[in-house]
Amino acid sequence: xxxxxxxxxxxANRELINLNPIQRGGILxxxxxxxxxxxxxxxxxxxxxxxxxxxxxxxxxxxFKEDLAEFINMDFVRFTHGAREGKFIVMxxxxxxxxxxxxxxxxxxxxxxAAERAKLxxxxxxxxxxxxxxxxxxxxxxxVLDNLEDENxxxxxxxxxxxxxxxxxxxDAKKVGKIAKKKGVPFLLNxxxxxxxxxxxxxxxxxxxxxxxxxxxMAASGPxxxxxxxxxxxxxxxxxxxxxxxxxxxxxxxTSRGLPLITLMASFPYVVERxxxxxxxxxxxxxxxxxxxxxxxxQLGIKPKEHDLVKFETPILDEIAKKDKRxxxxxxxxLKKRGIVGIKPGVTKDVKxxxxxxxxxxxxxxxxxxxxIILQSHHTL
Numbered sequence: 001x002x003x004x005x006x007x008x009x010x011x012a013n014r015e016l017i018n019l020n021p022i023q024r025g026g027i028l029x030x031x032x033x034x035x036x037x038x039x040x041x042x043x044x045x046x047x048x049x050x051x052x053x054x055x056x057x058x059x060x061x062x063x064f065k066e067d068l069a070e071f072i073n074m075d076f077v078r079f080t081h082g083a084r085e086g087k088f089i090v091m092x093x094x095x096x097x098x099x100x101x102x103x104x105x106x107x108x109x110x111x112x113x114a115a116e117r118a119k120l121x122x123x124x125x126x127x128x129x130x131x132x133x134x135x136x137x138x139x140x141x142x143x144v145l146d147n148l149e150d151e152n153x154x155x156x157x158x159x160x161x162x163x164x165x166x167x168x169x170x171x172d173a174k175k176v177g178k179i180a181k182k183k184g185v186p187f188l189l190n191x192x193x194x195x196x197x198x199x200x201x202x203x204x205x206x207x208x209x210x211x212x213x214x215x216x217x218m219a220a221s222g223p224x225x226x227x228x229x230x231x232x233x234x235x236x237x238x239x240x241x242x243x244x245x246x247x248x249x250x251x252x253x254x255t256s257r258g259l260p261l262i263t264l265m266a267s268f269p270y271v272v273e274r275x276x277x278x279x280x281x282x283x284x285x286x287x288x289x290x291x292x293x294x295x296x297x298x299q300l301g302i303k304p305k306e307h308d309l310v311k312f313e314t315p316i317l318d319e320i321a322k323k324d325k326r327x328x329x330x331x332x333x334x335l336k337k338r339g340i341v342g343i344k345p346g347v348t349k350d351v352k353x354x355x356x357x358x359x360x361x362x363x364x365x366x367x368x369x370x371x372x373i374i375l376q377s378h379h380t381l
Contacts, residue, residue: 013341017362020342021165021309021354025197025217028263032219035266036259045257051246053254054078064265071272072195072210074202074228076238078248079255079264083192084110086211086227087159089250090188091118093236095156102144102155102185104136104171106164111190120156123148132300132313134167141179149183158185162200163193166352167301168309170194177206186233192216193309195226196271197356198278202228209233214260219267219274224260274357281308284355284363291367295374300350308356317348320377334373340366 018024039045039059048058054065069077080086087110091101097119103111105124115122125144128137141158148155158180163170173189180187189207194200196218202210209229215222229237238248247253285308289299296316299305317331324330328346335343343351355363 013336016336017340017358017366018342019340019353019355019366021168021193021352021356022216023342024308024354024356024358025193026215026219026222027357028219028221029267029270031270032221032263032266035262036221039259039262042258045261053257059262059265061261061265064268067268068226069228071268072191072200072202072212072226072228073204074207074210075231076234077226077228078238078251079261080211080225080227080251081223081256081260082215082225083190083211083213084108084114084225085255086209086225087111087188087190088114088117089227089237090186090209090211090229091115091120091157093239093250094186094233095120096154099156100148100153101157101159102141102148103159104161104164106134106136106166106169107159107161108165108190108192111159111161121153132298133169133302134300135169135302136171138172138175138179141176142183145179145183145185155183155185157188158183159188159190161190163191163307163309165193165309167311168193168305168307168354169302170306173205173207181206192225193307197275197281197308199275202230209237214264218264218271220264221260224256224264226264281356282306284308284358284360285310288353288355288363288367292370295371308354309352310354311350311352313350314348316374317351320374321348324377330377331373334377335369338369338372340369 049056055062065077091114095118100121100123101115102123102125105126112122123144125140126137128135145155160171160173160176162173177187186208188209189205191200191210192213195212212226214220214224237250241247241249285305289305289310298313300311300313321328321330326333328348331348332343332345355366
């Protein structure tokens, strides 16, 4: 074994502007970085544990759990290792094997995998409009539920992706929540790209469950997530073990109990304040779209943008790639020269990006850099 390769590990692009949508909401503030030094030893979070993670008083995990529930306006919150784990916990605890779940066609792959692991059947709600908006037909939830009812299929759960990770389309959760309530089916809202980035109100959305991602959208180190749930489902979600009565079965006793949880807590005051500036983040995103479309990019998804994740068709980049000796890697390399990362190497037909949390000067720098790359490449070629 060459153990030297594990020494002095470093992240080469740590100080660069990162446009990856999966990263923008997970960048830690200074407070969270400082907290890491206090709790970096393996089980340091559990120094004062009496047997149950979310009842620890020091650090204030118990109080944090209550404040998080208030933040998303749900009755209870538990910690998970990510939104995907929260989805599985809900499916496993409230559904019976071979039940059906109804979800949107833009749902994250983990929604399908969680359902498969829980031995459930999946039925999709399709698009109201396909290319270029890929807008989900939210009224289609009623039609799908009606059809399953007519076929005597038992529906265990309705799932809606609040904002999808492909096109960044924001869905009207309340509309689907009302349909689910009318049908008497529990409603799970996947907020992996929303809680922590923008205001989310679980009760207003009529959600029975909310899953969120700390590392994706709540300025925390991964893996960490939260599961919010209503009082109606407390007995199933928080069911205790018979042999170890203090432990909750669905969470295998305790979930995240290290630095991810600490950073989630330390970043919380910062996150609470930043969601109040959501309108400003939308202005940055819409500015980005407006300026890049002048260069030949085409925004996919619903317009105008209601979320910071943007997917562009980029025929102009593809045209340049065909003539540049670096092929599809030219765009990635030119951005990196300018201190910008987060765009997938080798991809030029379409790109995803986000400027969430960047200062206006940085957003304008990104736009000017892309403009410069395109003009310079055309001139050279």
